[in-house]
Amino acid sequence: MDKINNKFSFGWVFLSGLITTGILNLGYFNSDRKDILSIWVGFSFLFISYFIILYKFNNPSMRWQNNYLAIISRVILLFSVPILSDDFYRFIWDGSQILHGINPFSYTPKELMSFKYDWVDTLLFQKMNSPNYFSVYPPINQVIFMLSAIPGKGNLLGSVVIMRVFLILFDFGNIYFIRKLLTYFKKDERLVFLYALNPLVIIEFIGNLHFEVVMIFFTLWSIWLLLNNKWILSSVILGLAVCTKLLPIIFLPLFIRYIGWKKTIYAGIICGFVVLILFLPFIHNLKLLENLISSIQLYYGKFEFNGSIYQILKAVGWKFLGYNPIAFTSKILIGLSLIGFLISYLKSKNILEGIFWVMFTYCIFGAIVHPWYILILVALTPFVKWRFALIWSVLICLSYYTYRVEPYDESLWLVLVEYIILGLFMIWEIFYSRDTTDFKDYTDSMQSFKGDVIKKD
Known part of the structure; x- marks a missing residue:
């Protein structure tokens, strides 16, 4: 038995070494996101190691080792500068405006550059991806942006480190609440490692500084409070989630099953009040509101990235109209999304499954599906049987292939490969796989990957 344990421990050490090395490579040594082959190879090693750990080393004796691996995998990125995303330049730009008394919704970066303020960091302007648009980031984000911008002009790494500390703490909070919710639903706590060790979660949230990690934190916290009959406080926390990413407002109808129509209406009022109070310092006149709405409309009406159903409608448009009718197809996609939301509200077994399918619907019908958009699905995977x-x-x-050239050029064939394989796996898993039923025993650590696990008493 000791030999077997030593063998398994050596295997875990080897795999954890691959994971930390892969993360270090993507975080520090892969300095060009145009080097797509290096990025794909790096992610391949990370995911192979991740799935083997779930298969072989997610037994009770490895729980603390996997906890340490989840922590170390995040902390080692502390001093890296993101290369797979340039969004953080805009984050720091917005924060520096607030520090100098300028509302980030008042001017576009291009307009602000014309004022020739000596505190403006031209590097941020040169590197950001939307200099002609007003900010679209809600108030919780803006507060963290402001704190991160304290090091000031010429101190990019200092700002990145401050921002990353916040996101690491929020991600630890996600792991904490996933565990709490697993206990509530009587599932094995080791299912948390589906999220905690997922390479894309670590790279996109901690490495690339995407704030969906904060939205997930407030969403999970809100759900935990709701399930513990604290619906008023849950509504307040949901308001914080909305003030991080506007999207969580669509989760509110799922409250009805738990607290009824009347209290859900009150919850919506409470949530709306929180949103109003937090937005008020930034959006306090009609002009500022128009600026925010114009950028949101541009985002959803003009941009596209890695969409699935959208790509089909786009291809049909080019075939029969000779152009991409994104303004029209976006309305079709919104309609399909609303239908999907309604089905999710009515058919889901519990609130976590409901949010899972609502977010899947949002992603599958979206014209923009960045890698970090789907990570809320990964966070909710421990609670569903898929x-x-x-x-x-x-x-x-x-989808990182798109970044290989500038201006960005998306490969329709790779998008098709992504969604065809995903669709085939979904069909197999939902309709043909026996492993999607609940398990009575945790007889094999692979079951943490296969499906629901009922926690033993």
Whole structure:
């Protein structure tokens, strides 16, 4: 038995070494996101190691080792500068405006540059991706942006480190609440490692500084409070989630099953009041509101990235109209999304499953599906009997191919490969796989990947 344990421990050490080395490589040594082959190879090693750990080393004796690996995998990125995303330049730009008394919704970066303030960091302007648009980031984000911008002009790494400390703490909070919710639903706590060790979660949230990690934190916290009959406080926390990413407002109808129509209406009022109070310092006149709305409309009406159903409608448009009718197709996609939301509200067994399918609907009908958008599905995977979100977290790495040239050029064939494989896996898992039923015993650590696990008393 000791030999077997030593063998398994050596295997875990080897795999954890691959994971930390892969993360270090993507975080520090892969300095060009145009080097797509290096990025794909790096993610391949990370995901292979991740799935083997779930298969072989997610037994009770390895729990603390996997905890340490989840922590170390995040902390080692502390001093890295993101290379797979340039969004953080805009984050720091917005924060520096607030520090100098300028509302980030008042001017576009291009307009602000014309004022020739000596505190403006031209590097941020040169590197950001939307200099002609007003900010679209809600108030919780803006507060963290402001604190991160304290090091000032010429101190990019200092700002990145401050921002990353916040996001690491929020991600630890996600792991904490996933564990708490697993206990509530009487599932094995080791299912948390589906999220905690997922390479895309670590790279996109901690490495690339995307604030969906904060939205997930407030969403999970809100759900935990709701399930513990603290619906008023839950509504307040949901308001904080909305003030991080506007999207969580669509989760509110799922409250009805738990607190009824009347209290859900009150919850919506409380949530709306929190949103109003937090937005008020930034959006306090009609002009500022128009600026925010104009950028949101531009985002959803003009941009596209890695969409699935959208790509089909786009191809039909080019075939029969000779152009991409994105303004029209976006309305079709919104209609399909609303239908999907309604089905999710009515058919889901519990609030976590409901949010899972609502977010899947949002992503599958979206014209913009960045890799970090689907990570809320990974966070909710421990609570549902389907594992296709984990497969999607692998496949969506194909979308990095778009960054190989400037201006960006998306490969329709790779998008098709991504969604065809995802669709086939979903069909197999939902309709043909016996492994999607609940398990009575945790007889094999692979079951943490296969499906629901009922926690033993």
